[in-house]
Amino acid sequence: MDEREEKYRIARKRAKAKIDFLRHLVTYLIVIAFLAVVNNITYNGYQWWLWPALGWGIGIVSHFLSVYTFKGSLFEERMIERELEAMDDREIRD
Numbered sequence: 683m684d685e686r687e688e689k690y691r692i693a694r695k696r697a698k699a700k701i702d703f704l705r706h707l708v709t710y711l712i713v714i715a716f717l718a719v720v721n722n723i724t725y726n727g728y729q730w731w732l733w734p735a736l737g738w739g740i741g742i743v744s745h746f747l748s749v750y751t752f753k754g755s756l757f758e759e760r761m762i763e764r765e766l767e768a769m770d771d772r773e774i775r776d
Contacts, residue, residue: 700749
């Protein structure tokens, strides 16, 4: 596999992860809005919909961090570069 194909594969994987996150976020917003409406139509007192919003919201935040912060981050890029350099050095010595 040449370098261009490898870059395309990585870019495609990152784009898919971002699209998956956006789908997750939109689903969260729709479901939580629905729960809030149901809660306020049926009972205008205790706001129980906040509990699933909080629990699922934690999942949304962790998904965001995994897609936009940790995966494909500059730190990961630097570590990959170091590993590639180390592999090249080993090949030269062998």
